[in-house]
Amino acid sequence: MTAQPLPSNEAVAEQLDLLGDLLEIEGEQSFRIAAYRRAAIRVRETATSIAQLALDGRAKELAGIGKTIEEKIVQIVDTGEIEALTKRKAEIPPDVVRFTRLPGLGPKTARKFWKELGITTVEGLRAAAEGEQLRTLSGVGPKLEQAIIKALDAAGDEGPREETRPLLGDGLPAALAAVDELLAFPGTVRVSEAGSLRRRRETFKDIDLIATSSDPAGLIAHFASLPWVLDVIAQGETKATVVSREGFKFDLRVVQPECFGNLLQHFTGSKEHNVQLREEAQRRGLSISEYGITTEATGEITTHEDESGVYAFLGYDWIPPELREGAGELGAARLDASGSSGLPDLVAPGSLRGELHCHSTWSDGRASLEEMAAAAIARGYEYMAICDHSQRLRDGRLEQQAAEVAALNERLAPFRVLRGVEVNIRADGSLDLTDEELGGLDWVVASLHSSFARSPTERVLAAMASPHVDCIGHLTTRLINKRPPAPIDVEQVVAGAAATGTFLEINGQPDRLDLKDVHARLAGEAGVGIVCNSDAHTTTTLHYADLALSVARRAWLTAPQVVNTLPWAQLQARLKR
DNA sequence: GCCGTTTTCGGCCCGACTGTTTTCAGTCG
Incomplete structure (x- = not known):
């Protein structure tokens, strides 16, 4: 018999979260609910398979997971669902959980609507709000009824659902520009971005800014009247909330300097x-x-x-x-007696010396090879590997590109354009260029681009076994908010990368960021070299490598672990061939 | 439900805001 694939960490975390939601509606003790939510966070932050850990009796070693939750994870492996969850799903109407997605409406109120008014559907909730039935309950008045109707109108036919979180790569430039605009205002002393954007999480909910000023009221007024502000949601003495034209919610707090x-x-x-x-x-x-x-x-x-x-x-x-x-x-x-700590010396922003995955008009890029090289030089890089898609470099085109690269290198020295490729890993695990073709290149990135569900782990392992493959590109092929990761066993890939001396890429495309942080941390701990790349298809997106670098920092990586912080000659010495 | 340099029981971060109330519960970050 073939073994069932183990449930993903995300699937386990979702069950724990849902159990927490249902217990909360049941009126369970808050600390017990918090324990499930904390465990869900820990599961999502864990790079290795939580299901396997639980089967081995080792999930308990993670902070926030004890004997009970470990047993519940084993139940997911055995039967597909936590027993307690199955039981409660049968008791609590699913829409009651969705009530709590409405603003200002929490589990206590949702429970009251269900138990005391018998409301079990979103449609029923709307009818009760419109019929002014909700206000018959103590603690509920007309304001909440209005808020519910308004929120349901805004949510549309689908009803209330989780908001899609915007991407770091889209919000960060807007946040940093806003910081500069506030700093330029007279009286402003300090401004910083805060929140998840400052932590460089891959997505965010809103953009938090903190400032000090000799003129707090003036700064708030200035902020609320910036030209890109579409709507002012709230404006007080020390705090304002606005929405930008791009649809981002900004929160500014002006605080005392001390x-x-x-x-x-x-x-x-x-x-x-x-x-x-x-x-x-x-x-x-x-x-x-x-x-x-x-x-x-x-x-x-x-x-x-x-x-x-x-x-x-x-x-x-x-x-x-x-x-x-x-x-x-x-x-x-934690500082020891000598005043030193065990924190890693994180790879610093701006420390990349070269780009090792970008495209040109030789495949699907928008800029010529020369334009891409000029943009790389403008970023202060020493080298750039041009890695066009292999499908477009057949029939002698690889040789033609080589001639253009050689001519460019004559003119641009000491800057170095490296001959590279992004070679496709086919459905059968083979590469779509010959060993001879690959052997003539300086740098080879191999990536999955199709048939994601067909043995992706085995195909990546096969690609890494090639002596010509230097790096695996965007390992899981996920697109944040659009496409889930391929069912890849990242632990196996990391072990394979370590064994073969293959590097793994952190792809900086805002919707990829792949490897993600916890996987990059796992790879770093295994001694795998990491490459931070932009995967740029235009001259204006080489800075996506900075996003990749922020993922590397979230992965606890130091400069020596990020190999394109090295001069090319030193990096070349670390290649497996 | 988890956890321990006050340890196997009895705690568990902190504050603001809102709508509903006359002192506060619920929600949110």
Whole structure:
């Protein structure tokens, strides 16, 4: 008999989250619910198969997962679903969970609507709101009825659903431009982006900005009247919320300079990082809020202008925002007697020396080889591998491109254009160029582009076995918000990459970011060299490599682990051939 | 449900806002 594929970490996390939602509607104790949600976060942050860990009895080793949840994960492997979840799904109408997706409507209220008014569908909820039935309950008034009708109108036929989170690569330029605009306003002292965008998470909900100013009211007014502001949702003395033309929600808070560090730390998150930080401080008699740190014995409140001061006061090294996910960074950042910590020296922004995956008009790129090279030089790069798609380089075109590369190198030295290719991994695992063709190139990236469900792991392993393949491109082929990752066993691929000396790419296309952070961390820990690439198809998108680099930082990687921080001669010496 | 340098029980981060109330529960980040 063939073994069933194990459930993905995402599938396990979704069951844990849903169980948490249902328990919450049941009115279960809040800490128990929080435990399921915390476990779901931990499962998503784990690179290896949580199902396999649970089967081995080792899931308990992860923070936030104990005996009970480990058993529930084994139930998913055995029967497809957590028993407690099956039972509760039979009791609680599915739409009641969807009620809680409406703004201002939480589990307590959803339960009341169901239990006391017998409302079990979204349509029923709308009818009750319109018929002014909801206000018969204590704690519910006309405002909530109006809000529900409005939200249901906005949600359309599908009813309430999870919002699609915009991409980091789309929001980050807007956020950084806004920071510069605020800094240029008279009286502004400091501005920083905060929230998940500052942590460079792959997607975000809204764009948080924190500022100090000698003229807070003036800065808020200026912000609300910037030309790209489409709508002002809220505007007060110290805080404003606006929507940009691109549809991004911006939150600006103007704070007192003496606690800028406390607020920036608080609003950078993540929630899990802050909870861990506060729990640990609590054990030592310190209470942390966004306004300062209270020493409970004396009632004394300490504030800090800088984030580093906040962490230092608590006995930690300053933690780069990209690491603040509650994934072991606090333990690593703890300062020892000599004042040093175990945090990695993260690969620095701007430290890439070359691009190792971009396209030109030789395949589906928009710019000529020469234009791409000029753009790479303008970015300060020393080299650039042109990696057009192999399908378009057959019938002697590879040789023609070689002639153009040679001519360019004559003119552009010491800048170096490397002869590369993005070779397609076929459905049978073979490469669609011959060994002879590949052997003549400086740099070969191999990628999956089709038939994602057909033995993708085996095909990638076969490609890595080729002595000519230097790197695997966008491993899982996911497109964020559009296409799920191929069912690839990343642990096996990482082991194969380590064994064969093949590098793995972090592809910086905003909707790819593939490898994702936890997978890149796994690869780094296995000693696999990582390449940060833009996969640019135009001269204006080479900076996507910076997004790839931010993923590398979220993966705890240092410069020596990111091989295109090396000069080409040194990188060449690390190739397997 | 998880967890432990106050440890196997009894805790579990902190504050703002809103709508509904006359002191607060629920929701949100």
